[in-house]
Amino acid sequence: MSTVFWHGTAEVPDGWGPSVVALGVFDGLHRGHQRVLDHAVRLGRERGAPVVLTTFDPHPATIAGRPRDTTPVATVEHRAELARRHGADQVLVLPFTECLARTSAEDFVDGVLRRTLDATAVVTGSNFRFGHRGAGDTALLRKLGPVSGFTAHALDLLPGCSSTLVRTLVTAGDLVGAAAILGRPHRVHGTVDGEIVTPCTTLLPPPGKYWARTPHGDRTVEVEAGLLLADLPDGPTAVDLVDAR
Numbered sequence: 358m359s360t361v362f363w364h365g366t367a368e369v370p371d372g373w374g375p376s377v378v379a380l381g382v383f384d385g386l387h388r389g390h391q392r393v394l395d396h397a398v399r400l401g402r403e404r405g406a407p408v409v410l411t412t413f414d415p416h417p418a419t420i421a422g423r424p425r426d427t428t429p430v431a432t433v434e435h436r437a438e439l440a441r442r443h444g445a446d447q448v449l450v451l452p453f454t455e456c457l458a459r460t461s462a463e464d465f466v467d468g469v470l471r472r473t474l475d476a477t478a479v480v481t482g483s484n485f486r487f488g489h490r491g492a493g494d495t496a497l498l499r500k501l502g503p504v505s506g507f508t509a510h511a512l513d514l515l516p517g518c519s520s521t522l523v524r525t526l527v528t529a530g531d532l533v534g535a536a537a538i539l540g541r542p543h544r545v546h547g548t549v550d551g552e553i554v555t556p557c558t559t560l561l562p563p564p565g566k567y568w569a570r571t572p573h574g575d576r577t578v579e580v581e582a583g584l585l586l587a588d589l590p591d592g593p594t595a596v597d598l599v600d601a602r
């Protein structure tokens with residue numbers, strides 16, 4: 358059985374590639390992210406090359422740049438599962454460390470995109486930035502592409518779609534608005550132990566009762582004091598929060 362994702366460049370097999378790379382955090386794999394991945398999948402088919410969604414964990418903003426809410430919309434495992442369902446052949450999760458944050462855009466292109474992934478195409482949204490102090494952008498990818506062996510594709514942004522907006526909507530309890538951006542209900546993963554789902558590392562709506570879809574049928578669940586309470590059998594579970602009750 359193939360692994361769910363590669364954790365770090367060392368797990369990418371030697372001689373991998375050429376590949377089509379979709380690049381970014383992709384937290385939640387919302388409809389805007391799906392546009393990027395769809396384009397990568399089309400290019401992959403045209404070029405007969407596997408598509409590698411390359412992402413970062415934890416969110417770069419936990420380490421670098423302006424502090425902001427980075428509570429995951431989706432666990433990294435869920436992100437990888439969604440990426441594969443949307444056509445990615447592999448998912449590379451790069452641990453976002455202080456060391457990676459200090460890596461220049463040029464070194465990232467040479468080390469990760471050229472040497473590790475042998476990129477033949479790199480697909481991002483038009484607002485993508487990378488490298489130390491966010492110095493790299495899509496213009497730099499276009500410039501470095503010809504010498505590094507890839508074409509750079511910067512897609513127009515799908516309006517009204519960002520992980521930040523999903524975080525704002527879920528935090529405000531607007532699960533219907535969040536689902537419109539995600540293209541599916543917001544999902545919380547955890548392990549049930551006596552009706553309490555822990556750990557809830559993913560985003561939770563405010564305290565209250567919610568209509569939810571679970572592996573054991575639709576039911577009301579409750580958010581209280583930062584915990585999700587659900588009458589479900591003990592063990593790992595996924596709870597889709599559909600709407601407030």
Ligand SMILES: Cc1cc2nc3c(=O)[nH]c(=O)nc-3n(C[C@H](O)[C@H](O)[C@H](O)COP(=O)(O)O)c2cc1C
Binds near residue numbers: 383422457484491
């Ligand atoms: C090699 C590398 C170094 C980075 N260094 C910084 C940094 O110093 N400061 C910063 O705010 N973000 C840094 N970032 C994060 C990027 O600005 C950006 O958040 C990340 O590439 C994800 O892009 P996305 O938000 O468009 O998905 C770095 C990213 C990479 C790949």
Ligand SMILES: Nc1ncnc2c1ncn2[C@@H]1O[C@H](COP(=O)(O)OP(=O)(O)OP(=O)(O)O)[C@@H](O)[C@H]1O
Binds near residue numbers: 383392512516522
């Ligand atoms: N609305 C969008 N339409 C198309 N591409 C997008 C959109 N939003 C982000 N992207 C692209 O998807 C990749 C992942 O982006 P990222 O995870 O930063 O998205 P985001 O939703 O803007 O996140 P955040 O709100 O946390 O900054 C990047 O290549 C980015 O340019």
